[in-house]
Amino acid sequence: MAGRPRSFDRETALAAAVEQFWRNGYEETSISTLTRAMGITAPSLYAAFGDKDHLFEEASEAYFRRTCEGVEAAAxxxxxxxxxxxxxxxxxxxxxxxxxxxxxxxxxxxxxxxxRRAVTAQIKDRLDQGVSDGDLPPGTSTAQLASFLVAVMRGMSGSARDGADAEELLAIAANAMAVLPPAP
Amino acid sequence: MAGRPRSFDRETALAAAVEQFWRNGYEETSISTLTRAMGITAPSLYAAFGDKDHLFEEASEAYFRRTCEGVEAAAxxxxxxxxxxxxxxxxxxxxxxxxxxxxxxxxxxxxxxxxRRAVTAQIKDRLDQGVSDGDLPPGTSTAQLASFLVAVMRGMSGSARDGADAEELLAIAANAMAVLPPAP
DNA sequence: TCCAATACGTAGTGATCGTTACAGAAAGAG
DNA sequence: CTCTTTCTGTAACGATCACTACGTATTGGA
Known part of the structure; x- marks a missing residue:
């Protein structure tokens, strides 16, 4: 029934994996990088998380949940x-x-x-609600607007990776706001 | 002085390398992928282009020249x-x-x-010229506008990689145009 | 024709990739 | 205590990575 207990905290190790995948992406993050960051050996990693694909799946789900909180708070x-x-x-x-x-x-x-498709749909839904609320003109192409906003956010991510600071990204965000049609 | 002539066309091979790097990026493109696409063996590749870094440098310069033509034509x-x-x-x-x-x-x-910095500067210069031409209001923050435009274009690239078609990208482009201040 | 020079294909280098066999260690159940 | 179960570290697996030593083929020049 019960064998030797795990010597590390699974969630802490997963958080370390998230950070590695976040910083370097899936392909650029090797198992040895992960085991070093997570403070465990390869067999422990495989026993606790399955293979690299499955670990990434868990890591990206954890990341996604965190991101969605921010999106829903904004919405x-x-x-x-x-x-x-x-x-x-x-x-x-x-x-x-x-x-x-x-x-x-x-x-x-x-x-x-x-x-990304899920977040795009989430944003489109919020825009649709804006139309029903009367805060956006009827007939606003919310799908195109959502697609535009996601493109801008993705561009912001790239700029950040190129070294842009918060000020520069906030300026991009402010510029993008000009695309939203004013309330009728 | 003159030895055995090269059995492949250097520019054709370079174009094939460009396509591979374009499709999969630097890290995801292996030497064996390159030699297969270029139709040559590894020693020929190294003799003609140096190592992988140098080949990528040549490939990205060729790509950059092509891209700049389009940017300058638009400008x-x-x-x-x-x-x-x-x-x-x-x-x-x-x-x-x-x-x-x-x-x-x-x-x-x-x-x-x-x-990317070079292209951003190129776009900023064109916007500055628009200000001097009187086509943009004086005091327009052209650096922020250029940074925004590059972010949008980068987002478009990502959307295209996710499978978006020309129509969707053109809609993003049209939306982004709303950020440009009208001529005074 | 013989030589120097260059490119060619074969076959390999050591390093790292993701993954795992194996044996010992640490827990609960009897 | 012993047994089973699970986790632990060591040490390796075959595959692929970027890269190259080496012998052969093919050219122009002497």
Whole structure:
């Protein structure tokens, strides 16, 4: 039934894996890099998390949950302009936070297309609600707007990886806000 | 003095290398992938192009020259709004051209930060000229605007890699145009 | 024709990749 | 205590990485 207990904290180790994947992406993060960062040996990693693919899946899900909290907090703003403004500003700050790697794992990693689609849909839903609330003109092409916003956020992630600071990213966010049609 | 002549066309082989780096990036493109695509053996590759780093340097320079032609052609438009519109539309089409890999090598590859800075400066110069031409309001923060435009283009590249078609990218481009202040 | 020079293909280098066999250590169950 | 179960570290697996030593082929020049 019960054997030798695990000598490390699974969630702490997973958090270390998240950071590595975040900083370097899936392909550039090797198992030896992971075991070093997580403070465990390869057999322990495989016993606790399966193979590299499965570990990445768990790591990206954890990252995704954290990201979604921010998106939903922004979307909770009653007026759609405030919601999108908070979304973009929060993105700018998250991509340049000093205690985390620059940029965004979800927006950068090639194999996370599904998560990007999910966030795009989430933003579109908030824009649709803005239209029903009367905060956006009827007939606003919310899908195109959401696609534009995700493109801007992805661009912000790339700029952050190139060394841009929060100020520069906040300026990009402020510029993007000009695309939102004013309330009718 | 003169030995055995090279059995392959150097420029054709370089073009094949460009395509591989374009499609998969520097790290994901292996020497064996390159030799297969270029139709040569590894010793021939090393004799003709040096090591992988040097081949990538030549490939990205060739790519950069091609890209700059498009940027300069767009910048040649007399009115700055037309110039930026052409730039964004051309980017949308280039990122989804059927005979080339999706997206943009220069905007995606981590090690090409310098080229991105160069293009950003190029765009800023064109915006500055728009200010002196009276096509943009005096005091327009052209550096921030250029940074925003590059972020959008980079986002377009990512969307293209996720499978977006020309129509979706053109919509992003059209949305981005709303950020350009109207002529005074 | 013989030589020097260059490119060619074969076959390999050591290093690192993701992954695992194996044996010993540490827990609960009897 | 012994037994079973699970985790631990060592040490390796075959595959692939970027790269190259070496012998052969093919050229122009003497």
């Amino acid at each position: 909770a703003q009653p007026r759609v302009h405030d919601a999108i403004s908070h979304l973009l500003d929060g993105t700018a700050r998250a991509h340049t936070a000093p205690d985390t790697p620059p940029g965004c794992l979800m927006l950068t990693e090639p194999r996370l297309t599904a998560q | 040649a438009q007399p009115r700055v709004h037309d110039a930026i519109s052409h730039l964004l539309d051309g980017t949308a089409r280039a990122h989804t051209a059927p005979d080339t890999p999706p997206g943009c090598l220069m905007l995606t590859e981590p090690r090409l930060t310098a080229q």
